[in-house]
Amino acid sequence: MNAKKLAGEKAVEFIKDGMIVGLGTGSTVHWSILKLGELVKQSLTIKGVPTSKQTEQLAKELGIPLVNMSSIEQIDITIDGADEANPEFELIKGGGGALLREKMVASISKRMIVVMDETKYVAHLGKFPLPVEITQFGWEMTSKQVSTLGCEPKLRVENNLSFITDNGNYILDCHFGEILDAKRLNEELNMIPGVVENGLFVNIADTMVIGNSDGHVEIIHK
Numbered sequence: 001m002n003a004k005k006l007a008g009e010k011a012v013e014f015i016k017d018g019m020i021v022g023l024g025t026g027s028t029v030h031w032s033i034l035k036l037g038e039l040v041k042q043s044l045t046i047k048g049v050p051t052s053k054q055t056e057q058l059a060k061e062l063g064i065p066l067v068n069m070s071s072i073e074q075i076d077i078t079i080d081g082a083d084e085a086n087p088e089f090e091l092i093k094g095g096g097g098a099l100l101r102e103k104m105v106a107s108i109s110k111r112m113i114v115v116m117d118e119t120k121y122v123a124h125l126g127k128f129p130l131p132v133e134i135t136q137f138g139w140e141m142t143s144k145q146v147s148t149l150g151c152e153p154k155l156r157v158e159n160n161l162s163f164i165t166d167n168g169n170y171i172l173d174c175h176f177g178e179i180l181d182a183k184r185l186n187e188e189l190n191m192i193p194g195v196v197e198n199g200l201f202v203n204i205a206d207t208m209v210i211g212n213s214d215g216h217v218e219i220i221h222k
């Protein structure tokens with residue numbers, strides 16, 4: 001059983017006619033977007049707000065009407081994936097580099113539904129290195145300052161080149177070990193000049209839809 005597909009498709013059941021829907025990024029929410037595309041072709045009327053260029057392209061191909069974030073006040077529901085989630089509904093996101101737009105979209109959403117397979121649901125965050133988006137300007141200095149919080153930041157590289165986000169920034173992947181105070185780390189990271197945003201989502205998600213390879217889906221509400 002494809003656990004990501006199970007979770008991704010299940011979450012779409014929360015979407016109702018007329019909603020403005022935040023469209024996350026990644027291989028799990030991919031299934032939600034495909035499903036939404038199918039439903040839109042039938043009769044569902046929604047407007048999507050994409051969290052990355054990749055998602056924007058997919059939504060356009062599927063005929064999902066899109067709306068610019070600047071022209072709306074609020075999003076009804078955002079569906080998005082996560083790299084890790086704990087029972088406190090704290091997340092690590094940004095494995096695909098989309099964390100900034102994802103956090104902006106989630107922050108104006110009445111509800112954020114996280115879709116994942118069971119391997120992402122962990123007791124403590126931190127096995128997955130925390131993505132931190134930083135400006136290209138002065139990145140070495142920013143990296144040094146991030147390291148003082150207790151990690152060895154690694155500049156993300158893709159195809160032998162520095163990875164560049166949709167916003168023209170770099171990503172540092174930061175191994176902090178077990179993250180016991182996500183709220184504090186989130187604040188400390190974002191206080192560093194040069195840090196644009198980090199992948200910790202604290203007090204943002206309200207529902208988790210977890211697909212299991214044995215075929216069952218668990219839904220947990222905050």
Ligand SMILES: O=C[C@H](O)[C@H](O)[C@H](O)COP(=O)(O)O
Nearest residue numbers: 026027081094095096097098
């Ligand atoms: O930047 C990427 C996003 O935060 C993704 O939602 C996250 O990495 C999970 O992706 P996937 O569902 O592909 O594991």
